[in-house]
Amino acid sequence: xxxxxxxxxxxxxxxxxxxxxxxxxxxxxxxxxxxxxxxxxxxxxxxxxxxxxxxxxxxxxxxxxxxxxxxxxxxxxxxxxxxxxxxxxxxxxxxxxxxxxxxxxxxxxxxxxxxxxxxxxxxxxxxxxxxxxxxxxxxxxxxxxxxxxxxxxxxxxxx
Amino acid sequence: xxxxxxxxxxxxxxxxxxxxxxxxxxxxxxxxxxxxxxxxxxxxxxxxxxxxxxxxxxxxxxxxxxxxxxxxxxxxxxxxxxxxxxxxxxxxxxxxxxxxxx
Ligand SMILES: Cc1cc2nc3c(=O)[nH]c(=O)nc-3n(C[C@H](O)[C@H](O)[C@H](O)COP(=O)(O)OP(=O)(O)OC[C@H]3O[C@@H](n4cnc5c(N)ncnc54)[C@H](O)[C@@H]3O)c2cc1C
Ligand code: FES
Numbered sequence: 679x680x681x682x683x684x685x686x687x688x689x690x691x692x693x694x695x696x697x698x699x700x701x702x703x704x705x706x707x708x709x710x711x712x713x714x715x716x717x718x719x720x721x722x723x724x725x726x727x728x729x730x731x732x733x734x735x736x737x738x739x740x741x742x743x744x745x746x747x748x749x750x751x752x753x754x755x756x757x758x759x760x761x762x763x764x765x766x767x768x769x770x771x772x773x774x775x776x777x778x779x780x781x782x783x784x785x786x787x788x789x790x791x792x793x794x795x796x797x798x799x800x801x802x803x804x805x806x807x808x809x810x811x812x813x814x815x816x817x818x819x820x821x822x823x824x825x826x827x828x829x830x831x832x833x834x835x836x837x
Numbered sequence: 838x839x840x841x842x843x844x845x846x847x848x849x850x851x852x853x854x855x856x857x858x859x860x861x862x863x864x865x866x867x868x869x870x871x872x873x874x875x876x877x878x879x880x881x882x883x884x885x886x887x888x889x890x891x892x893x894x895x896x897x898x899x900x901x902x903x904x905x906x907x908x909x910x911x912x913x914x915x916x917x918x919x920x921x922x923x924x925x926x927x928x929x930x931x932x933x934x935x936x937x938x939x
Contacts, residue, residue, distance in 0.1 A: 681913055686905035710913060744909055747874035747881045 679707040771808040780805045838930035861921035877921035882910040884920045889933035
């Protein structure tokens, strides 16, 4: 079910979906979900509306895809030091207030934080240094570049 | 210039507006409860408003990005807009709108 005929997904995915609809493998409905109710028979009643027309359907599963805002969900109850809905970290290791739990990318916060792809990668590189110590407490972590390390190059080509 | 904002409880407020900010920024900076989670990047749909019908034709037409972001909002109507994508101009003095359901 979708609000309009146009989709923002990649054209290839959209044409695959339309092909499935043509072959009656997918039943595409135009409209919006106005309400849901749990039914006793393990099914879900979905109330939908398209323009002024209301319809009801019974379904086994409902997978709603709405909104793009960050929500911590159960992580909010992990006892981490939070700043509103962001996780506070230090800028050396990007570790949270709970040792061995790290937070990188848009979800973390620290003075000067910028929500950029580049920042996320930078944070990942520094975080990995600390993670190494947790994973291999007895090993020495040797810093190497992919440009010059044969070992790293071998690892990368074998993926 | 002034605009009229009706919140989700039906309370109407007349607030001061200017042409330097987006509609979302004006509502948010007034302390009215609009989430605007992405800060105006047209990436969250939590700044969804219903524009009073008599003002709809005075706004710039909705573009593709805004239209597709509205797919992520609840209860989208013909007069739905994302307030972070609306820039005010003098013609919009008196604009009336209502915050959409969350
Ligand atoms: C409109 C827009 C334009 C941007 N342009 C640029 C740009 O030009 N340059 C730039 O550097 N940055 C840009 N950014 C910022 C950049 O996109 C982000 O900083 C970056 O994507 C953050 O990466 P991330 O891995 O931390 O989070 P995300 O890429 O947001 O990844 C988080 C993932 O976690 C998933 N997730 C969330 N909750 C759960 C859960 N409970 N269980 C399982 N999975 C979950 C999400 O679905 C998502 O896939 C832009 C952002 C926006 C919104
Ligand atoms: S503030 Fe996020 S789409 Fe407008």
